[in-house]
Amino acid sequence: MYRFLLTPRWLGILALTLVAAAVMVLLGNWQLHRYEGRTAINERIDASEHMTPVPLAEKVPAPTGGPHTAGPAPADEATWTRVTATGRYDTENIVLVRGRTVDRRVGFEVVTPLRLADGSAVLVDLGWIPPAPGGAMAQPQLPAVPTGEVTVVGRVHASESEAGAVDRREGRLETRRVGVPGLARELPYPVYGAYVLLDEQTPAADPAFRAVPIGHTNNWQNLGYVVQWWLFAAMTLFGYGWVARREARRMAGLDGPSAPIDRAAEPTPA
Known part of the structure; x- marks a missing residue:
């Protein structure tokens, strides 16, 4: 049912999907690093108010x-x-x-x-x-x-x-x-x-x-970007899986106009 995923076209789509998801994960990691750095700055600002x-x-x-x-x-x-x-x-x-x-x-x-x-x-x-x-x-x-x-x-x-x-x-x-x-x-x-x-x-x-x-740095903005990029990565992988499943069902004739008709469900003529 899913043999078509091994065709050059679908292997290319998979490769692009994986690259896009990896880039999004890296961008999320970069924003996480910025969040940690800005959080450390805010902590130093707060601590300095009480230090000798x-x-x-x-x-x-x-x-x-x-x-x-x-x-x-x-x-x-x-x-x-x-x-x-x-x-x-x-x-x-x-x-x-x-x-x-x-x-x-x-x-x-x-x-x-x-x-x-x-x-x-x-x-x-x-x-x-x-x-x-x-x-x-x-x-x-x-x-x-x-x-x-x-x-x-x-x-x-x-x-x-x-x-x-x-x-x-x-x-x-x-x-x-x-x-x-x-x-x-x-x-x-x-x-x-x-x-x-x-x-x-x-x-x-x-x-x-x-x-x-x-002023304190806006570290929560960076944390929001972390969640955003990681969600985009997950949605990209989910989207690939959803499209692949839809294509498999179409080829099997389970979706769309070509889906088989269940004759047993038709009413019996009077």
């Missing part, structure tokens, strides 16, 4: 190059951990990160290099401020930044991808994304390979800076 800060160099490798260079990126497990560092802000090289949204308002994040005792620096995101009157791109009036020694506590944030160009406008560095390597090329000292999202500072930061909220 440790020295910056314990979580992020110190830069070993010369001026205008960035150090190695931290391990994934180090991101979002709380760290502390002491130094002096370089107010001559403040970076304005434009187009950043907080509470549905577009403004700037202010990133300032903190010069450390060994001559290197770490970029510190002091917070968000609104633009000056005139539009979302109008450079803001910056709150005061301490000129003496400060101690910061914050969370390690990996360098952002697709950073784009770094411009100098009205005497200030300006960019769209916090790409540490690109910003390091504009600075006359080596820079750590990640930046710090400020939680607290001694002496206290100006209250005009608004804390940048830390």
Whole structure:
């Protein structure tokens, strides 16, 4: 009844079905890997709220190059951990990160290099401020930044991808994304390979800076994709089996117009 499945045509259909199902399973596995990675990020974010800060160099490798260079990126497990560092802000090289949204308002994040005792620096995101009157791109009036020694506590944030160009406008560095390597090329000292999202500072930061909220990743979306791709794979295999069974019944004359008529079921003429 199913000998036709060994014909070249049906063997080709089977091969295509198996390849399609395998690709869908692999796509589901990839989304599962992304779900696990994003879940780990969310767990680190939650855990960082209660952890005791440790020295910056314990979580992020110190830069070993010369001026205008960035150090190695931290391990994934180090991101979002709380760290502390002491130094002096370089107010001559403040970076304005434009187009950043907080509470549905577009403004700037202010990133300032903190010069450390060994001559290197770490970029510190002091917070968000609104633009000056005139539009979302109008450079803001910056709150005061301490000129003496400060101690910061914050969370390690990996360098952002697709950073784009770094411009100098009205005497200030300006960019769209916090790409540490690109910003390091504009600075006359080596820079750590990640930046710090400020939680607290001694002496206290100006209250005009608004804390940048830390959002959790949407890991459940990836889990939904896992289920979707695996269901597609199962439906593909089921579809092959259903079509093959239908073809077998058709060839046996059990389906369709050619199916045999059960004469015994016909009523006997009066």
